[in-house]
Amino acid sequence: xxxxxxxxxxxxxxxxxxxxxxxxxxxxxxxxVLDLRLPPQAADLPSALRQMLPGFLIYLxxxxxxxxxxxxxxxxxxYVAHTDAxxxxxxxxxxxxxxxxxxxxxxxxxxxxxxxATVCVSANSLFYCLSAWAIWAYAAAHPxxxxxxxxxxxxxxxxxxxxxxxxxxxxxxxxxxxxxGLAYADWILSTPLAAAVGRRLEAAAD
Amino acid sequence: xxxxxxxxxxxxxxxxxxxxxxxxxxxxxxxxVLDLRLPPQAADLPSALRQMLPGFLIYLxxxxxxxxxxxxxxxxxxYVAHTDAxxxxxxxxxxxxxxxxxxxxxxxxxxxxxxxATVCVSANSLFYCLSAWAIWAYAAAHPxxxxxxxxxxxxxxxxxxxxxxxxxxxxxxxxxxxxxGLAYADWILSTPLAAAVGRRLEAAAD
Amino acid sequence: xxxxxxxxxxxxxxxxxxxxxxxxxxxxxxxxVLDLRLPPQAADLPSALRQMLPGFLIYLxxxxxxxxxxxxxxxxxxYVAHTDAxxxxxxxxxxxxxxxxxxxxxxxxxxxxxxxATVCVSANSLFYCLSAWAIWAYAAAHPxxxxxxxxxxxxxxxxxxxxxxxxxxxxxxxxxxxxxGLAYADWILSTPLAAAVGRRLEAAAD
Amino acid sequence: xxxxxxxxxxxxxxxxxxxxxxxxxxxxxxxxVLDLRLPPQAADLPSALRQMLPGFLIYLxxxxxxxxxxxxxxxxxxYVAHTDAxxxxxxxxxxxxxxxxxxxxxxxxxxxxxxxATVCVSANSLFYCLSAWAIWAYAAAHPxxxxxxxxxxxxxxxxxxxxxxxxxxxxxxxxxxxxxGLAYADWILSTPLAAAVGRRLEAAAD
Numbered sequence: 001x002x003x004x005x006x007x008x009x010x011x012x013x014x015x016x017x018x019x020x021x022x023x024x025x026x027x028x029x030x031x032x033v034l035d036l037r038l039p040p041q042a043a044d045l046p047s048a049l050r051q052m053l054p055g056f057l058i059y060l061x062x063x064x065x066x067x068x069x070x071x072x073x074x075x076x077x078x079y080v081a082h083t084d085a086x087x088x089x090x091x092x093x094x095x096x097x098x099x100x101x102x103x104x105x106x107x108x109x110x111x112x113x114x115x116x117a118t119v120c121v122s123a124n125s126l127f128y129c130l131s132a133w134a135i136w137a138y139a140a141a142h143p144x145x146x147x148x149x150x151x152x153x154x155x156x157x158x159x160x161x162x163x164x165x166x167x168x169x170x171x172x173x174x175x176x177x178x179x180x181g182l183a184y185a186d187w188i189l190s191t192p193l194a195a196a197v198g199r200r201l202e203a204a205a206d
Numbered sequence: 207x208x209x210x211x212x213x214x215x216x217x218x219x220x221x222x223x224x225x226x227x228x229x230x231x232x233x234x235x236x237x238x239v240l241d242l243r244l245p246p247q248a249a250d251l252p253s254a255l256r257q258m259l260p261g262f263l264i265y266l267x268x269x270x271x272x273x274x275x276x277x278x279x280x281x282x283x284x285y286v287a288h289t290d291a292x293x294x295x296x297x298x299x300x301x302x303x304x305x306x307x308x309x310x311x312x313x314x315x316x317x318x319x320x321x322x323a324t325v326c327v328s329a330n331s332l333f334y335c336l337s338a339w340a341i342w343a344y345a346a347a348h349p350x351x352x353x354x355x356x357x358x359x360x361x362x363x364x365x366x367x368x369x370x371x372x373x374x375x376x377x378x379x380x381x382x383x384x385x386x387g388l389a390y391a392d393w394i395l396s397t398p399l400a401a402a403v404g405r406r407l408e409a410a411a412d
Numbered sequence: 413x414x415x416x417x418x419x420x421x422x423x424x425x426x427x428x429x430x431x432x433x434x435x436x437x438x439x440x441x442x443x444x445v446l447d448l449r450l451p452p453q454a455a456d457l458p459s460a461l462r463q464m465l466p467g468f469l470i471y472l473x474x475x476x477x478x479x480x481x482x483x484x485x486x487x488x489x490x491y492v493a494h495t496d497a498x499x500x501x502x503x504x505x506x507x508x509x510x511x512x513x514x515x516x517x518x519x520x521x522x523x524x525x526x527x528x529a530t531v532c533v534s535a536n537s538l539f540y541c542l543s544a545w546a547i548w549a550y551a552a553a554h555p556x557x558x559x560x561x562x563x564x565x566x567x568x569x570x571x572x573x574x575x576x577x578x579x580x581x582x583x584x585x586x587x588x589x590x591x592x593g594l595a596y597a598d599w600i601l602s603t604p605l606a607a608a609v610g611r612r613l614e615a616a617a618d
Numbered sequence: 619x620x621x622x623x624x625x626x627x628x629x630x631x632x633x634x635x636x637x638x639x640x641x642x643x644x645x646x647x648x649x650x651v652l653d654l655r656l657p658p659q660a661a662d663l664p665s666a667l668r669q670m671l672p673g674f675l676i677y678l679x680x681x682x683x684x685x686x687x688x689x690x691x692x693x694x695x696x697y698v699a700h701t702d703a704x705x706x707x708x709x710x711x712x713x714x715x716x717x718x719x720x721x722x723x724x725x726x727x728x729x730x731x732x733x734x735a736t737v738c739v740s741a742n743s744l745f746y747c748l749s750a751w752a753i754w755a756y757a758a759a760h761p762x763x764x765x766x767x768x769x770x771x772x773x774x775x776x777x778x779x780x781x782x783x784x785x786x787x788x789x790x791x792x793x794x795x796x797x798x799g800l801a802y803a804d805w806i807l808s809t810p811l812a813a814a815v816g817r818r819l820e821a822a823a824d
Contacts, residue, residue: 016692023644026229029305036309045320067298074222092685103654114663232435242515251526273504280428438641448721457732479710486634
């Protein structure tokens with residue numbers, strides 16, 4: 001009974017943590033659009049919509065990044081069966097970076113041509129990647145947290161995916177000062193790169 | 207044990223995807239009202255409330271559409287038991303269109319008489335319908351994702367419902383340039399039409 | 413297997429509906445504060461905080477109402493085991509009124525002394541109560557939706573609670589034109605009244 | 619059957635309450651950033667970002683507090699297996715303070731050097747701590763609500779953690795008038811203090 005209650009408790013622990021993370025992802029994804037408003041000073045609706053276009057394209061790029069992070073989170077947490085104080089704490093630090101995406105998206109949306117604005121997005125993405133890497137690397141080093149002992153190999157692979165994306169984001173910071181377009185291209189390419197690396201590692205592990 | 211862990215994992219996969227989708231639906235539905243604010247320049251409260259009326263009616267129409275999409279999503283996902291990379295990816299593309307409903311509702315709410323404003327709603331709805339169709343059509347073609355092998359017939363029917371609604375939304379784009387009222391009428395009629403087609407197909411399948 | 417799949421499906425149906433409802437309640441409750449902002453034109457912080465006070469009190473009253481509605485929803489849905497097209501449709505109409513609470517709270521918060529502003533809150537609350545009544549009355553009339561056949565008596569009692577609160581809200585509309593304070597008093601008293609009626613009916617049924 | 623239905627019902631009761639609480643936490647955590655906007659009157663982007671810095675640091679502190687409260691809530695609710703009218707009511711009062719965090723964070727973010735602004739945060743945190751203490755103290759006094767009879771000792775410890783944090787928050791109110799920096803230091807130190815007390819009590823109980 002004690003053991004059973006203990007197991008149930010750990011399951012509910014993980015479910016609540018995952019529910020909080022998914023809730024923050026859902027709210028942050030929906031708030032990304034908050035700055036997509038008609039500019040009040042526009043002469044007419046067609047020109048107002050044209051002025052919204054750069055912000056809309058940046059919304060698409062940031063949404064795709066955040067959606068990609070969720071997919072990796074979702075794929076990775078399948079291997080995690082239990083949580084402990086460290087996973088919970090690291091997850092909340094990770095959550096902080098998710099809540100900041102609407103802020104940095106708004107900054108770059110209003111100043112799409114300024115390198116320093118893209119640095120806000122790159123730095124926050126780097127913070128996301130490093131904190132996610134810390135979660136998977138910690139879990140991989142503690143097999144008692146995993147669904148099966150052997151999963152630590154897969155988790156280490158997934159942690160590596162986050163390091164690859166993080167390296168792309170770190171690279172986008174100096175690239176933006178060479179040319180802002182290079183930072184955008186770096187962001188866009190990092191998602192399919194991460195997906196490709198992830199699929200490759202998953203295929204290798206199966 | 208390996209098989210059991212694998213099953214549990216797939217169930218949790220689907221639950222998390224559905225929780226994220228429902229979270230985005232819940233936030234987007236609640237954010238639809240964000241532009242229903244008292245106009246600050248109105249002379250008195252009764253005239254301010256009168257000025258809010260067109261925005262309120264558009265809110266009702268868009269809320270009814272999004273609620274209708276949720277009902278169809280809910281009815282359809284009953285047949286889906288597992289997810290894979292493609293269903294997850296298509297669902298996140300589908301989610302993007304849900305997060306855009308508050309933006310397009312705000313555009314048409316502030317310019318209810320301009321055809322180009324209604325085109326934003328129609329185009330986003332069309333994007334929703336096509337991405338939802340892609341999910342159901344893909345799942346119908348992969349019976350291993352379904353609760354029972356025979357469900358692929360029902361899912362193909364549901365995918366057809368999305369194509370019918372999508373056709374209504376595509377039709378609303380040229381109609382708006384004939385008369386904006388025709389686009390509104392098209393939106394309003396598409397929901398009961400979809401419900402009727404859905405009920406008909408469900409009755410036929412039972 | 414077919415029956416088992418059918419049962420699982422109905423359970424998931426209800427879980428998703430309840431999750432969507434709770435998501436909308438959570439977002440709407442948190443958005444109620446959105447208009448609690450420091451007035452930008454205030455001379456200093458203490459006087460700005462004093463100017464926020466009426467809006468804060470109205471926030472407390474509306475939050476208490478919405479929280480009370482959630483408690484009743486929560487207490488009542490315990491008796492519901494299955495959903496059908498009508499419960500789902502009625503629940504989404506009910507959800508619409510929840511999403512409107514931040515709007516009507518904002519209207520009355522900026523014009524606390526105007527009867528017509530309180531009518532917006534009363535009318536939306538009345539709409540909530542009538543749509544909630546329709547859900548419970550429908551479910552009570554369809555025992556196959558309930559956890560146990562005998563629960564239809566309890567559900568009918570709960571539906572009556574919604575009619576009592578709805579009557580208070582309908583009464584607040586003419587009362588506001590006699591004196592705005594009477595409408596506020598009516599709102600405040602309706603929550604403990606509903607709680608008392610609910611406890612009484614629950615005690616009678618046990 | 620009756621008993622089984624009753625058990626199921628209580629489990630779903632608790633799950634819905636926890637889902638609502640986590641939903642409000644997720645929305646409130648994400649809305650904390652809402653006031654992190656570029657100041658429109660800034661000369662250029664670098665100086666605008668510099669002007670955002672105090673608000674960003676306050677965001678970090680308030681986010682860490684709210685995340686800490688969630689961790690304690692999560693750790694404590696593991697011992698709770700059932701809910702009753704009092705736990706539900708106290709939890710909704712507790713929720714009200716969570717929804718107010720974006721408001722008080724906005725007040726202190728726009729006036730970081732004014733003692734009275736920090737009092738808003740301290741008073742709301744104190745309100746959170748006292749209402750959370752009331753939940754755990756009530757549950758500890760009613761062992762039928764707990765996962766195992768013996769858990770009431772752990773819950774009483776957790777309630778004491780909330781009283782320790784609450785005392786820090788009460789202390790921050792007079793401290794702010796001595797020097798605003800002391801209130802900030804008090805907030806920052808209260809989280810590791812609570813974590814240390816919590817870990818100590820958990821170790822003692824195991």
